[in-house]
Amino acid sequence: xxxxxxxxxxxxxxxxxxxxxxxxxxxxxxxxxxxxxxxxxxxxxxxxxxxxxxxxxxxxxxxxxxxxxxxxxxxxxxxxxxxxxxxxxxxxxxxxxxxxxxxxxxxxxxxxxxxxxxxxxxxxxxxxxxxxxxxxxxxxxxxxxxxxxxxxxxxxxxxxxxxxxxxxxxxxxxxxxxxxxxxxxxxxxxxxxxxxxxxxxxxxxxxxxxxxxxxxxxxxxxxxxxxxxxxxxxxxxxxxxxxxxxxxxxxxxxxxxxxxxxxxxxxxxxxxxxxxxxxxxxxxxxxxxx
Amino acid sequence: xxxxxxxxxxxxxxxxxxxxxxxxxxxxxxxxxxxxxxxxxxxxxxxxxxxxxxxxxxxxxxxxxxxxxxxxxxxxxxxxxxxxxxxxxxxxxxxxxxxxxxxxxxxxxxxxxxxxxxxxxxxxxxxxxxxxxxxxxxxxxxxxxxxxxxxxxxxxxxxxxxxxxxxxxxxxxxxxxxxxxxxxxxxxxxxxxxxxxxxxxxxxxxxxxxxxxxxxxxxxxxxxxxxxxxxxxxxxxxxxxxxxxxxxxxxxxxxxxxxxxxxxxxx
Numbered sequence: 001x002x003x004x005x006x007x008x009x010x011x012x013x014x015x016x017x018x019x020x021x022x023x024x025x026x027x028x029x030x031x032x033x034x035x036x037x038x039x040x041x042x043x044x045x046x047x048x049x050x051x052x053x054x055x056x057x058x059x060x061x062x063x064x065x066x067x068x069x070x071x072x073x074x075x076x077x078x079x080x081x082x083x084x085x086x087x088x089x090x091x092x093x094x095x096x097x098x099x100x101x102x103x104x105x106x107x108x109x110x111x112x113x114x115x116x117x118x119x120x121x122x123x124x125x126x127x128x129x130x131x132x133x134x135x136x137x138x139x140x141x142x143x144x145x146x147x148x149x150x151x152x153x154x155x156x157x158x159x160x161x162x163x164x165x166x167x168x169x170x171x172x173x174x175x176x177x178x179x180x181x182x183x184x185x186x187x188x189x190x191x192x193x194x195x196x197x198x199x200x201x202x203x204x205x206x207x208x209x210x211x212x213x214x215x216x217x218x219x220x221x222x223x224x225x226x227x228x229x230x231x232x233x234x235x236x237x238x239x240x241x242x243x244x245x246x247x248x249x250x251x252x253x254x255x256x257x258x259x260x261x262x263x264x265x266x267x268x269x270x271x272x273x274x275x276x277x278x279x280x281x282x283x284x285x286x287x288x289x290x
Numbered sequence: 291x292x293x294x295x296x297x298x299x300x301x302x303x304x305x306x307x308x309x310x311x312x313x314x315x316x317x318x319x320x321x322x323x324x325x326x327x328x329x330x331x332x333x334x335x336x337x338x339x340x341x342x343x344x345x346x347x348x349x350x351x352x353x354x355x356x357x358x359x360x361x362x363x364x365x366x367x368x369x370x371x372x373x374x375x376x377x378x379x380x381x382x383x384x385x386x387x388x389x390x391x392x393x394x395x396x397x398x399x400x401x402x403x404x405x406x407x408x409x410x411x412x413x414x415x416x417x418x419x420x421x422x423x424x425x426x427x428x429x430x431x432x433x434x435x436x437x438x439x440x441x442x443x444x445x446x447x448x449x450x451x452x453x454x455x456x457x458x459x460x461x462x463x464x465x466x467x468x469x470x471x472x473x474x475x476x477x478x479x480x481x482x483x484x485x486x487x488x489x490x491x492x493x494x495x496x497x498x499x500x501x502x503x504x505x506x507x508x509x510x511x512x513x514x515x516x517x518x519x520x521x522x523x524x525x526x527x528x529x530x531x532x533x534x535x536x537x538x539x540x541x542x543x544x545x546x547x548x549x550x551x552x553x554x555x556x557x
Contacts, residue, residue: 174400175405182418184414
């Protein structure tokens, strides 16, 4: 008997240790990851904060290698490109998500579409850039905002489609049945009841997609190209903040290097503040409807 | 077939007068989930302006039966029926599905308010129906009054429906179903999540609304069936074992299985 109880104690101690070890390892993993992220942020702030001032935000770039000047065309260009990408990506992505969740069921076609979407989420973004380069840039013989926005929009489609399908599936079946039971046709149930119930999730998916494309560089090199001046037309080359960072970081001048860090800092905070604001605004509306 | 025995149809009655007497006639209804047969040859006639209750143990097919009557089963992949279901003499399978569901209201086991305000929960069905904008708020008030909910919510119509208590939500769902003036109201264990007070309010309500529509209710609660219904059907393993007026059913059941069930020997 004493043997048995001793064995029990040993295994209990071992299990306790194993538990603690498990928690400890996940804690360490978290610390390492957060540490890496915060040191990137800290480094960015340290290197870039000096470049940021009012002129940096509202001016055009100065002449090559000279001090001063700003990245206003890149900021404006980024907003325009993201806007175009949303016009392309949101309706198509949400449409695909609704189709897969509400209409398609488990047909072979739908499952094929799901596989394709999951694949495209992982496809390197330069592929979309090459695609748009060959179907739009080359035929029209010009880089343009439209081409850049289109490439970013195509990148958004699978991301938004996937998140939309996922959050729509979380809406309880009972809401759909209740809507159908009062004689609402399926499309009205989808748009009046299911989509509003999943609104916060759909918006979060949209934010994720926007945040993702706002930081894209590769596809833009092949489509938007970049520009030193304010955009004057959607059918001409346009600048974007990551293109500006790329140009300045690779350049030979210290001023440029500092401005590259400054631009990177603005991009990081822009995405952070943007997603925070959208998240807060959707949370408020959810709280109200409760 | 015991079902045929209890069928009180007289053979010399003309089809037209039969249709007048019975709101709903179900003939030889079989229901399949894929290869599994969930209902076997159900035949039933439900009288107009009466409450017909269905009792039976869990999984006996009573909810499945109810869900075929507004064709809600068509939302379940792999579900299939054969047999006849006539509403006022016309097959429900020949009717436009949305239009059918406006004449056949349904209230579910768990209250299912839409993620909208109390007012909008009722108004939504009216808008779907294309009711004139100006009369919507009157109709909302009327429906809430019919569901005995108006006094409790009239000062907070714009509040979210999910702020209501479980019993209130269920009455809201009944009001929502009543708003579009259904001829037939299906209730699938409407009180199973409610306390005794909420339950008795709903039961009182059923007795009031049967003045204007025909009611079919599925319940686990035999006392409830005895209290509210005029006719009762007993389901077991997908078969309708007995169907009779409620009083006879509970006092002198003709089937041994029914007797065992209502005296609590199983189920």
